[in-house]
Amino acid sequence: MKKRNLLYILPLIFTVGCEPEFDDVNLTRSNGNADFTRTVAIGNSLTAGYQGNALSREGQENSIPEILAKQFALAGGGEFKSPYFTGEAGERGAGISEISLGLLTPSLALLSGTDCNGISSIGPRYNGKKYPTGDNFNSIASQGPFNNVGVPGARLIHINFPGYGSSQGNPYFERFAASPTQTMLEHAISINPTFFTLWIGNNDVLGYATSGGEEGGDSITDAGTFAALYNQTVSALVADSAKGAIANIPDITSIPFFNTVPANAIPISGVNVALLNAAYANYNAGLDTVVAQNPAFAPEAELRKIRFSIGANYMLVTDPTLTDLSGSGLPNYRQLKAGELVTLTLPQDSLKCAGWGTRVPVPGQYILLSHEIDKISNAVTSYNTVIENAAKANGLALVDANKRMKELQSGINFNGTTYTATFVTGGAFSLDGVHPNSRGYAIIANLFIDAINETYGSNVSQVNANAYPTIE
Amino acid sequence: MKKTLLFPLLTSIPMLMFAGGFQVNLQGNKQTGMGHLGTGLTLGASNVYFNPGSMGFLDKKLSSEIGGSFISSKVAFQDQSTGITERTDNPLGTPFYAYASYKVTEKFSAGIGVYTPFGSTVDWGKEWSGSKLIQDISLRAIFIQPTVSYKITDKIGFGAGLNIVSGSVELNRAIDSPVGNDNTVNLQGSTVALGFNAGLYIQASEKLSFGLTYRSQVDVELTEGDANFNVHPALATTLPNTTFDATLPLPATATLGIGYQVNDKWLVSVEGSLVQWSAYESLDFDFANATTPDSKNARNYEDAIIVRTGVQYTASEKLDLRAGFYYDQSPIQDDYFSPETPNSDNYGITLGASFNPTEQFGIDLSTLFIIGAERESYAPIGDGGRFGGKYASRSFIPGIGLHYNF
Numbered sequence: 001m002k003k004r005n006l007l008y009i010l011p012l013i014f015t016v017g018c019e020p021e022f023d024d025v026n027l028t029r030s031n032g033n034a035d036f037t038r039t040v041a042i043g044n045s046l047t048a049g050y051q052g053n054a055l056s057r058e059g060q061e062n063s064i065p066e067i068l069a070k071q072f073a074l075a076g077g078g079e080f081k082s083p084y085f086t087g088e089a090g091e092r093g094a095g096i097s098e099i100s101l102g103l104l105t106p107s108l109a110l111l112s113g114t115d116c117n118g119i120s121s122i123g124p125r126y127n128g129k130k131y132p133t134g135d136n137f138n139s140i141a142s143q144g145p146f147n148n149v150g151v152p153g154a155r156l157i158h159i160n161f162p163g164y165g166s167s168q169g170n171p172y173f174e175r176f177a178a179s180p181t182q183t184m185l186e187h188a189i190s191i192n193p194t195f196f197t198l199w200i201g202n203n204d205v206l207g208y209a210t211s212g213g214e215e216g217g218d219s220i221t222d223a224g225t226f227a228a229l230y231n232q233t234v235s236a237l238v239a240d241s242a243k244g245a246i247a248n249i250p251d252i253t254s255i256p257f258f259n260t261v262p263a264n265a266i267p268i269s270g271v272n273v274a275l276l277n278a279a280y281a282n283y284n285a286g287l288d289t290v291v292a293q294n295p296a297f298a299p300e301a302e303l304r305k306i307r308f309s310i311g312a313n314y315m316l317v318t319d320p321t322l323t324d325l326s327g328s329g330l331p332n333y334r335q336l337k338a339g340e341l342v343t344l345t346l347p348q349d350s351l352k353c354a355g356w357g358t359r360v361p362v363p364g365q366y367i368l369l370s371h372e373i374d375k376i377s378n379a380v381t382s383y384n385t386v387i388e389n390a391a392k393a394n395g396l397a398l399v400d401a402n403k404r405m406k407e408l409q410s411g412i413n414f415n416g417t418t419y420t421a422t423f424v425t426g427g428a429f430s431l432d433g434v435h436p437n438s439r440g441y442a443i444i445a446n447l448f449i450d451a452i453n454e455t456y457g458s459n460v461s462q463v464n465a466n467a468y469p470t471i472e
Numbered sequence: 473m474k475k476t477l478l479f480p481l482l483t484s485i486p487m488l489m490f491a492g493g494f495q496v497n498l499q500g501n502k503q504t505g506m507g508h509l510g511t512g513l514t515l516g517a518s519n520v521y522f523n524p525g526s527m528g529f530l531d532k533k534l535s536s537e538i539g540g541s542f543i544s545s546k547v548a549f550q551d552q553s554t555g556i557t558e559r560t561d562n563p564l565g566t567p568f569y570a571y572a573s574y575k576v577t578e579k580f581s582a583g584i585g586v587y588t589p590f591g592s593t594v595d596w597g598k599e600w601s602g603s604k605l606i607q608d609i610s611l612r613a614i615f616i617q618p619t620v621s622y623k624i625t626d627k628i629g630f631g632a633g634l635n636i637v638s639g640s641v642e643l644n645r646a647i648d649s650p651v652g653n654d655n656t657v658n659l660q661g662s663t664v665a666l667g668f669n670a671g672l673y674i675q676a677s678e679k680l681s682f683g684l685t686y687r688s689q690v691d692v693e694l695t696e697g698d699a700n701f702n703v704h705p706a707l708a709t710t711l712p713n714t715t716f717d718a719t720l721p722l723p724a725t726a727t728l729g730i731g732y733q734v735n736d737k738w739l740v741s742v743e744g745s746l747v748q749w750s751a752y753e754s755l756d757f758d759f760a761n762a763t764t765p766d767s768k769n770a771r772n773y774e775d776a777i778i779v780r781t782g783v784q785y786t787a788s789e790k791l792d793l794r795a796g797f798y799y800d801q802s803p804i805q806d807d808y809f810s811p812e813t814p815n816s817d818n819y820g821i822t823l824g825a826s827f828n829p830t831e832q833f834g835i836d837l838s839t840l841f842i843i844g845a846e847r848e849s850y851a852p853i854g855d856g857g858r859f860g861g862k863y864a865s866r867s868f869i870p871g872i873g874l875h876y877n878f
Contacts, residue, residue, distance in 0.1 A: 020548040020559075020864035022846060027555030074555050110651060110706050122706045416857015417648060424706075427650030461553035466857075467601045469653050472704070 029075040032458030034243045036077035040147050040193040041065035042159060042184060042237075043200050046444075047150025048172065049082075051430035051437055052108040052471070055152055055172065057085050062438035062468055065148045065197065067445035071460050072195075082148040083140055083176040108431035109472045110424070116353035124424075124431040137171045146176050149188045155203045156221060156229050160185040160236070185236055196237050197448060199247035199399070201226065201387070205379045209252055210434065212343060213372030214320065215364035220375060223382035230383075234390045245397035245452050247444075248384040250405035253373055256423035257344045257433035263336040264312045266357045273308050276358055280306035286330045297323070304334045308358070315342065315357035317367050333361060341368040344423070344433040397455035399448050414443060417466045424471065431471050438468040495723075495747065497778075497800075498541045498567045499587050501836035501873035505824010506782025507796020508840070509743040511671070511683035512729030516875050517571035520585035520619050523683040523729075524631025525673035527573045527581040527621035532832075532877040534575075539836060539873020540568035547594065547814040550862040551601060552848065558600045560814070565593050569873075573621075581621040585633070588614055589687075590722045596811060598656075602859050603646035605851055606812035607656070613639040613692065613722060617669055627675045635667035639692035641720065643812070647711070648854060652704025659716060659757060661697020665690050667722075681731040689724040689751055693717075699759060714761035721751040723773075739784040749773035749803030769810070770852060776803040782822070794824035794838070802847075807858075809849030814863050816847040832878045842867040 041047050041064070048055055049063025060066070060082050069080030111125040151158070151173040158164045164184065165177025174180070177187060188196065204226060207218035237244060252258075268276065287301040300323060306316065314335040322332040336342070346366040350356040368376070384402055391398035404412075408428060411420045419440070420426035423433055428440035436444065442465035449460050500518035503510035510522035517535035519526045543565030550557045573583035595608040614637070621631030640662035647655040667690035674682040694717060701711040729743035752773040758766050782796030800818040804810075821841045828834035843866060850860030 018544070018546065018866050018868050020546055020844065020866045022548070022550050022557070022862055022864060025557075027550065027552065070554065110704065112705065413855060413857070415859070416852075416854020418855060425650050461555075463553055464551070464601060464859075466604075466648065466854075470650055472652060 027074055029071075029461055030459040031072075031075040031077075032453070032456040034452060034456035034458050035194040036072035036075055037194045038078055038147075038191050039065075039069060039072060039080060039195045039197070040188045040191050041068075041150060041197045041199075042188050042233075043150045043198065044154040044203050045150070045152035045435060046202060047148065047197075047199055048152050049150070049441065050152045051432065051435045051441075053430075053432040054108075055085070058438070058469065060084050060148075062441055063148060063150065064199075064441050064445045064448065065150065067442055067463055068197065068448055069147070071445075071449060071463060075458060075460050080147045081144070083144070083146045110431070116349040137175055139174070140176050141178050144176050144178060145187055145190045147191060149184050151184060153203060154184065154200065155207075156200050156226060156233070158184065159200060159229075159233055185233060189236065189240075192240065193237070193242050196242055196244040197246070197399075198233065198237065198244060199401070200233070201230070201249045201383045202252070204383065205249070205376055206252055206434070209368060209372075209376050210257060210343060210345075212363075212365035213368050213375070220379045223379065223386075226383055227386045230386050231390060234394055234396070238394050238396075243396070243456060244394075245399055245448050245455070246387055246391055247399035247401045247448070248387045249380050250401045251377060251380055253341060253368065253376060254405055254409055254421055255434055256421060256426065256429050258341040258368060259421065260344050260423040260433060261342040261346050261348075262312075263338065263340050263342055264314045265342065266313045266315060266351065268308055268310065268313050268358070270310050272358075273310055276308045277306075279359070280308075280333075283330060283333065286325075286328060290325065290328065290330075303337075306333060306335060313358070314338075315351075315367075316359075316361045317357075317369070318361045318364060319369055320364075321369070321371055331361075336367070337370065339373070340370055341373065342366060343368075395455075397448075397451040399444075399451045401444060401447065404444070404447050412443070414446075414465050419443065419465075427470060437471050439465050439470055442468045495725075496565075496567050496589055496591050498543075498840070498869065498871060499569050499589060500537065500571075501539045501541075501824060501838040501871045502792075502794070502826060502875075503782075504541070504838035504840055504869075504871055505794030505796065505822055505836070506741065506784055507743075507780040507798045507820065507822050509729055509741050509780040509782050509796065509798075511685050511727045511743050512673075512681050512731040512741055513683070513739070514673075514681075516877065517573040517583065518569065518585075520571045520573055520583045520617060520633065521569070521587055521589075521669070523671035523673050523685050524583075524619045524621050524633050524669060525629040525671035525685070526681075526683060527583055527619070527631050528575065528579065528623040528629045529673060529675060530573055530575070530581075530877070532575075534572070535875070535877040536570075536572045537836075537873060537875045538568075538570045539871060540566055541838075541840075541869050541871035542566055543867060543869045545842075545865065545867035545869075547811075547844070547863060547865040549596075549600075549602070549811065549814075552861045556601070558596065561595050561597060562593055563595065565591070567591065573619075579623040581623075581631070583619045583621070583633075585617040585619065586614065587617070588612070590639075592813060594812060594814065598644075598646075602811045602851075604648045605645065605810055605853060605859055607644040607646060609641070609643040609812050611639075611641050611720070613637055613690075615667075619669070629673040630671070631673075632668060632670040635669055635688070635690060637665045637667060637690050637692065637722070639663055639665060639690075639694075639720070639722075641692070641694065641697075641718075647701075647703065647707075649704070649707060651706045655703040655707060655711075656701075657711075658700045658702070659697060659718075661694035661716070661718065663692055663694050665692050679733045683727070683729040683731075685725075685727045687725045687727075689748065690722040692720045692722060694719070696760075699757070699764070701764075710763045712761055712764075714759050714764055716760065717758045718756060720755065723751050724748045737786050739786075741780075741782055743780045745778040745780075747776050747778065747803065750775050752803070770808055771810070772805060772808045773803040774805060776801040790828050792826040792828070794822070794826075796820075796822040796824075798822075804849070806847070806849040808851065809847075809860060809863070810851040811859075811863070814844075814865060816844045816863060816865065818865075819843045819845070826875075832876055834875050836871075836873040836875060838871045838873075840867070840869040840871070842869070
């Protein structure tokens with residue numbers, strides 16, 4: 001009898017709780033005064049999850065709105081749909097780039113390559129895999145509406161621009177717009193959102209900056225126009241008493257795209273210094289002649305004189321704002337000054353082997369001169385004033401991305417890992433030098449969460465940014 | 473002899489897991505059935521482990537025991553920011569033991585034991601959120617203990633054995649880097665270390681017995697272990713394959729046990745242990761290659777106690793039934809809790825039975841069910857960061873053994 005009792009006990013222990021469980025199985029968080037039932041995110045590439053020069057499935061999955069939606073879900077948040085790529089575009093390593101719209105391009109990766117001097121090094125390169133052009137931009141509108149209305153390339157004006165979702169507009173939006181005439185704003189409002197995030201305005205100045213300022217043919221949106229459009233957009237979003245969080249514009253001149261190639265990137269040895277200085281002796285003498293005639297020209301002549309020395313040298317460029325002396329046979333040459341910026345896209349081989357920056361001025365599309373930088377920072381400042389006022393006027397959470405970007409300059413420690421704005425080793429940016437990587441996006445998502453909690457008294461948890469993917 | 477036939481088979485099986493820290497208290501199925509106590513008792517050849525001082529008090533000239541357990545343990549982790557729960561997928565652990573105790577003379581006994589009192593096999597998977605602390609770890613220690621015991625009087629026995637410890641560690645861990653998502657390092661090393669096990673046994677009366685044992689600390693010093701890095705090409709020059717040195721202390725344990733034979737049928741016992749885990753201050757990997765950053769991991773364990781109680785009911789000459797309970801305090805402080813040793817205060821519930829077809833031979837069965845209390849703890853990570861959340865564990869451990877005494 002005893003023996004039989006004992007045998008009964010064995011299966012009993014097997015069935016009773018061999019699997020450890022937690023008291024609070026579904027971790028619950030509070031939504032405060034906010035209501036996350038139907039959330040929508042409007043913005044540009046930063047909202048879509050663009051990184052490494054392409055929009056990829058991995059980027060979409062780690063976009064700020066997706067990260068937020070998972071945290072909102074613990075605080076009463078509802079379903080959240082992103083217009084995901086599928087098929088080949090959804091594979092790791094593939095992405096869809098703005099550079100070749102509609103084509104699948106490999107994402108940037110750190111790969112070994114050889115420069116014009118035959119020296120091998122590891123740097124950001126396309127992985128060289130061929131991806132077939134497919135149905136990546138076929139419409140998925142029937143599966144919508146989508147909660148992530150982030151469209152790479154969108155400027156503020158595009159948010160309510162009929163036709164932006166048409167074949168003449170932006171293919172990223174055309175994919176999921178309900179009709180060719182539906183605007184991004186209309187798409188968002190069709191969800192009847194209880195909560196929205198808005199991060200727009202970066203492209204209103206970024207395109208100008210990344211194409212080297214004046215030479216690029218991309219303009220900065222006028223501050224007055226920006227204010228009017230921005231306030232219209234926010235008014236439409238809050239019309240049905242939705243709550244929301246709006247993010248301001250980081251000072252884009254501090255991204256790695258402008259801070260990786262130094263303005264004095266050119267090392268020159270002794271022999272070449274003599275040769276180069278000899279080549280510019282006539283130009284410098286010509287400037288002296290102008291000063292002799294017009295002493296007031298002396299400061300500009302000093303700025304323009306070309307002087308190379310042994311070691312690191314500032315690059316030779318053309319500055320259109322200089323006095324036109326072409327009549328005297330003097331081009332608008334000068335060397336870059338400290339504080340002026342060179343883009344990440346400057347071909348290194350041209351510096352090393354084609355004499356760019358020494359024998360030949362670096363083309364303006366790769367250079368931000370100081371007057372261009374001033375224009376950019378003035379625009380960002382005025383945009384941010386508009387955004388801050390809109391947040392105050394409508395009781396919205398203000399996400400201070402600009403401040404966070406400044407903090408990133410000196411390094412921020414997130415839970416034991418330090419992030420900086422340095423290219424590759426800083427850990428926060430993707431290999432295009434403009435967009436964050438997935439960890440960078442998670443850090444910004446945490447910034448949204450903090451601002452939302454502070455404004456609406458909610459208790460939404462931050463995410464562990466360190467657990468997200470980094471560059472490959 | 474059966475023992476010699478079975479022994480080579482059992483040693484080839486991988487093993488181990490669980491108790492406070494990475495201690496594995498499963499050194500005899502009879503004892504396990506009673507809450508794993510035996511210091512104050514004389515239950516068989518396993519006295520070689522439980523109390524060398526009581527070897528001379530065994531009934532028969534030669535006693536032998538062999539057995540093992542099957543540890544099915546599961547640990548769950550809940551991230552307190554994302555709510556995501558992750559679970560270990562631990563392989564079945566199989567600690568084993570084999571003992572022989574021989575009365576050379578009435579007063580003098582000699583014996584040998586082979587057993588596995590420390591170890592851990594924890595597998596969280598390659599991708600889990602704490603992979604930078606640990607992906608999987610397998611820690612093994614086989615103790616071989618030649619032992620002598622002397623009956624000072626009819627009532628007092630003292631014994632001591634030398635521990636020859638074969639220890640090995642293998643672990644995989646992800647490396648945090650701004651570049652690359654699959655950077656990992658595999659560390660493995662093995663060594664032989666020495667320690668001792670001493671015990672005093674007092675048969676105060678026919679009914680009452682006392683035992684006091686001390687098992688020394690054993691430092692498993694790994695020298696020139698292999699560190700194999702599998703990293704992104706951009707990191708390959710700074711992190712080449714190299715060797716490492718590390719020391720893992722297996723702590724000393726002092727135990728006091730009391731046994732009381734109530735009547736012919738009932739035996740009760742209580743026991744308390746102090747495990748000197750405070751010896752485990754840090755787990756440091758010192759790499760031979762200069763550019764490989766050394767890995768310093770503070771542990772700062774605290775001494776911990778184990779309290780056990782158990783009963784044995786002799787139903788007939790052929791059947792003993794046992795039950796027990798113990799409380800095993802976690803040595804790990806909340807601020808130094810690493811998922812490589814996901815241990816919380818454990819509550820163990822045990823049942824056991826011995827079937828004795830003949831006077832010489834019997835089968836010993838036990839089951840142990842361990843409930844690891846839910847705890848919220850964090851481990852230091854990176855530069856002043858913390859990784860953690862809530863942890864909970866369950867273990868189910870059936871065991872089987874044979875004894876042969878004549």
